[in-house]
Amino acid sequence: MEKIICACGHENPFGTKLCEKCGRPLTEEVKNQKVLDMRYDGIAIRSKTRNKSIVDKIWNFFSSVKVGVSLIFINLVAASIGTIFPQEFYVNVATEAEREIYYEETYGSLGKLYYTLGLSDVYSSWWFQILVGLLGISIIIASLDRGIPLHRSLKNQRVKRHESFMKRQRVVAEGPVTAGDSAKTLDLVEEQMKKLKYNVRREGNAILAERGRFARYGPYINHVGLIVFLLGVMLRLLPGFYVDESMWVREGDIRTIPGMDGYFIENEKFILELHDNEKTEAQIQQGVNAVAKNYQTNVKLYKQPDDALPGQTDNLELVKEYSIRVNHPLKHEGYSLYQMDFRLNELKGMNFALTKKETGEELGDVSIDLTNPQKEYVIDDQTKVELLGYYPDFSGFKNGEPQTATSNPNNPAFIFKMTTPEKPDGEVSFVAIKETVEPNGDNVYKMSFKGIETRNMSGLTVHKDRTIPILIVGGIIFMLGVAIGSYWNHRRIWVEQLQDGTIRLAAHTNKNWFSIKKDLTAITEVAHLPQFIDQVEKENNEDGQKEKEGDSTL
Amino acid sequence: MDKKKKRSITRGVILVVLLAAIVYTVYSSATKDKVKLLQVGDKAPDFELVDLYDSNIKHRLSDYEGKGIFLNFWGTWCEPCKKEMPAMSNQYAIYKDQGVEVLAVNIAQTEFEVKNFIEGLGVHFPVAIDETRDVMTEYTIDLLPATILINPEGEVEKIITGEMNEQQIASYMESIKPEQE
């Protein structure tokens, strides 16, 4: 590989801008800068060094910050597209066909287009995932490419730098000491810098005072955190890492918990509480009658014995009783059960009275538990009601037979056979809500409707996410990195005393010039150094309006 | 130049790994179902359900080893379920002696409804109710009717969703019939 040999004799890798040893500018471009570009300390960014094979070209593509920033913006725009209309998972329809209709009906032809283009589920689209993935690759490669050489260069810093490096720093000073004995100047500087918590190294007549070097690693640390986080998200796809199921369970029922083998849940009670506040202005404006205060399902969690098979539910062991509320999921063995939804007042029981039509005389009550209807309901030894048919969700007749659309008691219908002393052979009657059919002509008796019992239903979701610890670690690393990179800064001050006793000073910080100047002011005063100048500011002021130097209060 | 080559290889490997990760992510999130579905060739999950008529009879899949199992999931509201039941009953009468067992699993309905329905149709094969939907969940049943054919080795031979006619039922039972010694 080509090397660049500096005037000081040091061999630098190709692409280096500032000599690794003495700091001399090495390229024409850098030599023409009035103030050196100190990004990455002038190291050779790995990708910039070679550009030959296809592997190198791809590598260099991802290593570029320009590409990285472009990817950030592309991701940003792609993510925003998904918020134009609601995403599919927030639309409450069951089938794909209904979904398409929903988007068209609600949002017109734009909605249809949105759906057709797949933007209604943009975050799970292949191209969005690829975009995020590309950003991930960019983060990894750009960090590797810059982080490693930067680390090496910071570790091997020389105390003494060449004049051409010193003079081209943003903040510089040169000249004789303003007072006192120039022989003591460096000692004074060293002492004061140590007071300001700088790490001071001294080699002969040169000093390098450095503080907060670790701040330079902040960006790389936070990128590691991001990568760990993305990795965690990816791991979800591996089998067994992630469970996301939902279930409905009615009060009084025991159901198997999907995704959580061997566990069952019993819904003891669903509770809905409302705030009893006076209607607020916002409620009136939005037509909201009452604001919910609590959604709660009291549950019992059961577990099968270890050797039990699916379907064997006779020996369930009670594991836990818990009240699942929003923000208070039931947690067990890495699984969590969340209160998500509810349905109130589903029919549970219906009460009838066996009634003589003519007189209205009631022979007895019959209450039918819809969760467990019986074959016959005996009133006395001569009077009984037989249940010939039960159709929980009556949807009409087909070939003379009643049909049920689902197994849910949305519209219960019954066929009764009423046996009474008066009609010992029985009378048959079909009874549904708002509909009675008497197939054998006019009956003497009827089942008159008396009332209902209801129960509620809870919608729960079941989650297990074994990637959470990885995400937490990623998050912590990221936050640490961001904090280190943002709240600390790397300040360096080079001081050299020339043969004739004059002082040459240069200072650099990766950010927060305001503070480093404060430090400089302090050592300038203590060690009687020549006044430093900010070359960037000077430049700006020279081609701007004439202004008073350092007019920072306004 | 050895060093240069080595670096190129390192870069290549890193790039390949990263690209593979993306491809894997996109591929598996596009093809993967939320739950691992039961598939042909899987070992049929063992289960035990109580017979509809005799609570002393427990239908345990492993007890039927060596027989072909015709496992049918159904509900009374499901019209095709109802249609295929008489044919199942007829064919069961034929294949019963040849080592094929039928089990019709109802999805969490009431005993009254199920008995009423079965008796109304006049069909004859073992029936059980999956009260907690445990078996149904285990077999990842989504739509009804669903029939799982389990061969004498206890593996899933075929998964049929939707209605079957008598001819199909006959050939399915034939396919899981154990070999005669």
Place this chain on the structure above:
Amino acid sequence: MSLIDLSGNLLFIAFLAYLIGTLLFGGAIKSNKPDGAAKRADRWGRIAIIVTIIGFLAQLGYFITRWMYTGHAPVSNMFEFTTAFGMFIVGAFILIYYMYRLTALGLVALPIALLIIAYAAMFPRDVTPLVPSLQSYWLTIHVITAALGQSILAISAVAGLIYLLKAVDPKVKTKGRFWLEAVLYFAVLVIGFIVVTVTFRSMGYEAVFNYVDKNGAQHEIIYNVPAVFGMNEYVLLTDDVMEPIAEMPPVINAKKLTVVFWSFIVGSIIYLLFRLISRRRILDLLHPLVRKVNLNLLDEIGYRSVLIGFPVFSLGALVFAMIWAQEAWGRFWGWDPKEVWALITWLFYAAFLHLRLSKGWEGKKSAWLALIGFAIILFNLIVVNLVIAGLHSYA
């Protein structure tokens, strides 16, 4: 005086203090005679910052007393959140002020806080009970940290605006001049919104409509400004008020559209009147005020506030948000619009930092980016909360 009245009064005091503070900062920056000017500026500036701190303490008092009264951190509806956002902006300004002692910041930060608090006051101010999903201590932690982060980031826009007010030459026709004036015009539109709301509210204007929503259900809605746009299949129930001119499909909230329309009209009229009377751009008026500020310092303040704000924002709007979402819904991320926009804001500032660090986007470019960042934050506050419905929606 009950706690809630006390709370309201404290907020009013804070508002007045910020108003006076603005004028004082104006005074501090105006004096430009060479002899003794620096001293006088210093004195004005000191009084200004004291008044600002008094205002901030009063608002903190409002915040605490309201918290005591409602039993939860007052960040649970549009009024409360926006007010708190205004307070945090002032807080962030005070912080940055003591780091850099730049009085000019106050001249822009305080009016922005004033506008935001006034905007907040246009929403229903009564105490709203918490729905179950908000009943969590994470409401306090997540919302306050996120708002704090946004406020510090907002200071970078303050610095950026001052930077541009100085750096953009009002006498030369440039793209920069056009867009900067557009930013100022937008601020006037917000004033328009406040004027419209206050005017019709003081008149007690009310028009009641029935309408049919997208699910086919009938609702009643009250307009507090003359209805220009009617809701889907509206029926006007109030006598002697204006009939809507156009009917909107159910997916558009015609009431909000009407308010936006009126704000736009009134704001534009105010702007045009200003232009006609003064015969100058707003930019021309403000440019000389900031003539003396140090551009490098402003640039550094802008960068610094992003550096300080970005980690706080990341923590509040992403990390804490994810923890809470995991706790409440079982998934730490759900692509809810508000979540997505928090992510967008975060990505934007990440891009800002990268552009600055590696591409050397400093000065004007950086200032423009800071303004765009603030625009995204405002988009979050206004459009995402009010227009794009989601789990986080306040209205």
